[in-house]
Amino acid sequence: MGKTIAEKVLSSHSELDCSAGEIVIASVDFCMSQDGTSTMMIRELESLGFKSPKTTNGMTMVIDHNSPCPSVDVAKIHTRMRDFARANSIPLFDVGEGICHQLVPESGKVLPGDLVVGADSHTCTYGALNACSTGLGSTDVAAAAFTGKLWFKVPDTYSVIVNGKMPRRVGAKDLMLSVIGSVTADGATYKSVEFSGEAIDASSMDGRFTMANMAVEMGAKFCPFAFDSKTASWLSARGLGKGANVSCDPDAICEKKYDFDASDIVPKVAKPHAVDNVVDASTLKGTKIQQAFLGTCTNGRYSDLEAAARILKGKHINAGVRLIVAPASRAVLVEAIDGGVYAALLKAGATFVAPGCGPCVGTHAGIPGDGENVISTANRNFKGRMGNNKDVGIYLASPETVAASSLTGEITDPREVKE
Amino acid sequence: MRLSGIVHRFSPNDDINTDYIISGRYKFKIDDMNELAKHVMEDISPEFSGKVRNGDIIVAGRNFGCGSSREQAPRALKAAGVSAVIAKSYARIFYRSCFNVGLPLVECDTDWIKDGDIITVDLDTGEVADARTGQKTKAKPIPKTMQILLQDGGLIPHLRKHGDFALR
Numbered sequence: 001m002g003k004t005i006a007e008k009v010l011s012s013h014s015e016l017d018c019s020a021g022e023i024v025i026a027s028v029d030f031c032m033s034q035d036g037t038s039t040m041m042i043r044e045l046e047s048l049g050f051k052s053p054k055t056t057n058g059m060t061m062v063i064d065h066n067s068p069c070p071s072v073d074v075a076k077i078h079t080r081m082r083d084f085a086r087a088n089s090i091p092l093f094d095v096g097e098g099i100c101h102q103l104v105p106e107s108g109k110v111l112p113g114d115l116v117v118g119a120d121s122h123t124c125t126y127g128a129l130n131a132c133s134t135g136l137g138s139t140d141v142a143a144a145a146f147t148g149k150l151w152f153k154v155p156d157t158y159s160v161i162v163n164g165k166m167p168r169r170v171g172a173k174d175l176m177l178s179v180i181g182s183v184t185a186d187g188a189t190y191k192s193v194e195f196s197g198e199a200i201d202a203s204s205m206d207g208r209f210t211m212a213n214m215a216v217e218m219g220a221k222f223c224p225f226a227f228d229s230k231t232a233s234w235l236s237a238r239g240l241g242k243g244a245n246v247s248c249d250p251d252a253i254c255e256k257k258y259d260f261d262a263s264d265i266v267p268k269v270a271k272p273h274a275v276d277n278v279v280d281a282s283t284l285k286g287t288k289i290q291q292a293f294l295g296t297c298t299n300g301r302y303s304d305l306e307a308a309a310r311i312l313k314g315k316h317i318n319a320g321v322r323l324i325v326a327p328a329s330r331a332v333l334v335e336a337i338d339g340g341v342y343a344a345l346l347k348a349g350a351t352f353v354a355p356g357c358g359p360c361v362g363t364h365a366g367i368p369g370d371g372e373n374v375i376s377t378a379n380r381n382f383k384g385r386m387g388n389n390k391d392v393g394i395y396l397a398s399p400e401t402v403a404a405s406s407l408t409g410e411i412t413d414p415r416e417v418k419e
Numbered sequence: 420m421r422l423s424g425i426v427h428r429f430s431p432n433d434d435i436n437t438d439y440i441i442s443g444r445y446k447f448k449i450d451d452m453n454e455l456a457k458h459v460m461e462d463i464s465p466e467f468s469g470k471v472r473n474g475d476i477i478v479a480g481r482n483f484g485c486g487s488s489r490e491q492a493p494r495a496l497k498a499a500g501v502s503a504v505i506a507k508s509y510a511r512i513f514y515r516s517c518f519n520v521g522l523p524l525v526e527c528d529t530d531w532i533k534d535g536d537i538i539t540v541d542l543d544t545g546e547v548a549d550a551r552t553g554q555k556t557k558a559k560p561i562p563k564t565m566q567i568l569l570q571d572g573g574l575i576p577h578l579r580k581h582g583d584f585a586l587r
């Protein structure tokens with residue numbers, strides 16, 4: 001009987017021939033935590049008498065959610081992380097380096113075929129690299145670091161097939177919002193979601209990172225993409241090895257199949273306050289916005305900034321709009337400076353904040369005012385998510401739609417804006 | 420193990436996410452779970468933290484605990500005195516984290532349970548009974564792995580006791 005990617009990765013890491021539904025104890029290759037989840041992990045590790053991580057490739061901690069530090073209380077948390085990292089020789093990415101989900105793959109800590117856990121729900125992002133990675137609570141990550149293993153239920157797999165060609169100014173974010181809109185916010189809970197088809201083969205690695213990142217918004221546990229020449233060149237461009245390269249067998253059992261036609265996809269927006277509340281951007285014409293946000297682990301990569309800059313270059317954002325940009329990492333920011341994207345956005349009226357999560361989770365750097373609407377490239381639009389629950393509406397969209405909307409001051413289908 | 424407590428229900432009923440359970444506004448700056456407990460459910464029910472008493476039970480619909488992986492959510496609920504959650508289904512990370520910190524989750528139909536009812540749950544048999552109406556239902560059995568974790572008081576006490584995973 002054939003196996004899915006999830007079944008193969010959990011089999012190789014548990015040294016069992018396992019299939020969906022079984023519970024296995026599997027060895028973990030790498031784990032990580034961020035500044036919102038580290039202190040609980042540290043406390044548990046200290047209580048266990050932790051010395052060094054037993055995970056195959058170690059662990060890392062990232063200061064990204066509140067970076068640079070906004071308050072005395074948070075400073076205590078950051079200090080605790082730095083002290084623990086130093087005392088136990090754990091690599092720590094400090095202020096200004098970027099978002100954990102950009103830094104972990106950039107630093108080569110995840111390779112194809114790996115099993116990775118992180119104390120952050122969007123750890124599923126590394127699925128783009130043909131890995132099985134998933135977000136867990138701080139206690140689970142502490143257990144993984146301490147023992148080098150963790151228990152996993154082998155998930156069933158949903159196969160999402162996307163054939164056809166994506167239209168102009170329609171991208172991975174629009175496709176993923178369409179998928180989440182039809183699968184719903186809990187439609188893939190506990191599942192491993194495997195994408196395939198012509199549009200996935202044609203998708204850039206950045207597009208795959210965007211899609212894997214949002215898999216958790218439909219409840220998914222893993223979102224491993226197939227290994228192909230794009231995966232290979234992404235890795236070799238960073239001087240990284242090829243890893244184990246795992247593929248889904250043609251006769252593997254997938255619990256459900258979804259079919260999408262890429263040529264039908266149009267710019268999409270998830271309306272407040274649910275990620276699966278998805279409509280065509282064009283239907284929201286006339287919805288005024290006061291803030292636009294370009295960044296996050298979903299869409300803060302160079303290609304996202306570049307796509308926005310293509311729309312904004314030589315123009316100026318609407319007088320009633322604040323456009324905040326948070327590059328996903330220092331490397332992304334440097335590339336944006338070198339490629340002219342930084343200057344184009346800055347001249348168009350954008351405000352840059354430090355590489356990191358920025359205003360995504362509502363702790364600093366761009367908290368919206370009462371009653372305002374925000375259009376954002378993030379992955380979540382829960383009530384209060386950006387730090388203010390007083391009638392703030394968060395609309396999720398692609399970098400192109402965010403850029404177009406910041407020009408007009410209202411939600412705008414980017415195909416209506418001339419380059 | 421049997422639990423009994425007063426029911427709290429919220430609106431929305433489905434998809435109550437971890438941002439609602441404990442907002443990012445607090446989780447990043449407050450490290451003390453008793454302090455954090457003063458803000459549980461604040462964005463959807465500002466009066467909840469003042470009302471909740473030790474042993475109370477939260478009842479909800481589908482996909483309870485979706486969203487962020489913040490373990491502050493189960494820990495703050497526990498610190499607020501919540502003894503169990505009964506819902507139609509749970510998000511994956513939240514589900515694991517609750518058992519890891521020793522907060523039992525019960526999965527069954529919940530439409531029949533009203534706010535303010537007194538509910539008794541038998542974690543071993545899965546029987547959920549309403550003292551007011553006498554109505555009963557059978558919840559999905561709690562998987563063996565989770566039962567072992569609950570008995571040991573959570574994942575870390577489990578590892579301390581056995582030195583390794585002993586979940587079979």
Ligand code: SF4
Pocket residue numbers: 064065099100101120122296297298356357360361378379
């Ligand atoms: S950018 Fe937003 S979603 Fe991504 S890790 Fe940071 S807070 Fe979480």
